[in-house]
Amino acid sequence: MANHPFSVFLICLSLITCARSNSFSFNLPSFEPGIRSILVGDDAKTTGGVLQLTNKDQSGNPTQHSVGLSAYFAPLHLSDPKTGRVVEFTTEFSFVVNTKGASLHGDGFTFFLASLDFEFPDNSSGGFLGLFNKETAFNTSLNQVVAVEFDSFANEWDPNFPQSDSPHLGIDINSIRSVATVPWPLDIQPQGSVGKARISYQSTAKILSVSVAYPNSPATNATVLSYPVNLGTVLSEWVLVGFSGATGDLVETHDILSWSFDSFL
Structure with a gap:
C-alpha cells in the first residue's frame, strides 16, 4: 500500500529539521494564509486567520466525508534515550466546532503526537477522525500515535454505545478505541462558541x-x-504534533483559531 502523501512529506521535512530542533515552543495567535510553520494535508487549509481542518462549501457549510491533517513544521524531541528523560509539555488552543444547529452531527477532531514514521492512512473519514481506517483502527501494533479526541458522534467502539450518543473527549493510544473518556458538553453551547x-x-x-x-x-x-x-515507551524519540479532523455522512465545522506550545526536556 502506498504511503499517504502527508506522511511522506512530513518524514522528509523531519529529517532536515531534527538535528537543529533543540528547543520547542511557539505561539500562533492566528493562522495567516501560507503560514510557513504549519503544514497542511488533504482538506485542511489556513484561511481568514483560521486553521480549517475540514472542508466547507462556498457558503461556509461543512461537506461530507472530508479529512484534514495539519502539523507543526518541526518535530518535538519527546525523549532522550541516553538519560531516559521524557519531555514535559503544555499546549493550548482555541477552537470552534459549529454544528449548524443539527441534532446529529460529526465527526470530530484530534490533537495528536505521532512518531515520525507513523503512516497517516487513506480512507480515514468519519469516526476514524483522520488518524485510522478500518485496517488500522484496532491494531495497536500498526500505529504509533497518541491523540486527544474531540469526538462528536458515537460509533460502536465509543463509550456507552448505543445508549449514549453524546459528544465526548477521549485519550487514544495507538487505537481509535479510547482508554479514557469524559462527556464533552458541545451540544449545550450556543452555535459558534469558542472552546479553549x-x-x-x-x-x-x-x-x-x-x-x-x-x-x-x-x-x-x-x-x-x-x-x-x-509517552517515552509508546512513541519514538522524535514526534510530530498537530491536528486532524473528519466528517462522514454527518457534518460540522472544525476550526482551530490559535495554538501555543511549550516544552522542556
Whole structure:
C-alpha cells in the first residue's frame, strides 16, 4: 500500500529539521494564509486567520466525508534515550466546532503526537477522525500515535454505545478505541462558541491531562480528563504534533483559531 502523501512529506521535512530542533515552543495567535510553520494535508487549509481542518462549501457549510491533517513544521524531541528523560509539555488552543444547529452531527477532531514514521492512512473519514481506517483502527501494533479526541458522534467502539450518543473527549493510544473518556458538553453551547483546550504531560508522574472550557458561554461547560501513560515507551524519540479532523455522512465545522506550545526536556 502506498504511503499517504502527508506522511511522506512530513518524514522528509523531519529529517532536515531534527538535528537543529533543540528547543520547542511557539505561539500562533492566528493562522495567516501560507503560514510557513504549519503544514497542511488533504482538506485542511489556513484561511481568514483560521486553521480549517475540514472542508466547507462556498457558503461556509461543512461537506461530507472530508479529512484534514495539519502539523507543526518541526518535530518535538519527546525523549532522550541516553538519560531516559521524557519531555514535559503544555499546549493550548482555541477552537470552534459549529454544528449548524443539527441534532446529529460529526465527526470530530484530534490533537495528536505521532512518531515520525507513523503512516497517516487513506480512507480515514468519519469516526476514524483522520488518524485510522478500518485496517488500522484496532491494531495497536500498526500505529504509533497518541491523540486527544474531540469526538462528536458515537460509533460502536465509543463509550456507552448505543445508549449514549453524546459528544465526548477521549485519550487514544495507538487505537481509535479510547482508554479514557469524559462527556464533552458541545451540544449545550450556543452555535459558534469558542472552546479553549489545555493539554499537558507531566513526565515525572507520567500523566496526560486535558481540560476544555467555553469561557464566554452561559452553559456549564468545564471538562477535565487525565490518564497515566509513559509517552517515552509508546512513541519514538522524535514526534510530530498537530491536528486532524473528519466528517462522514454527518457534518460540522472544525476550526482551530490559535495554538501555543511549550516544552522542556
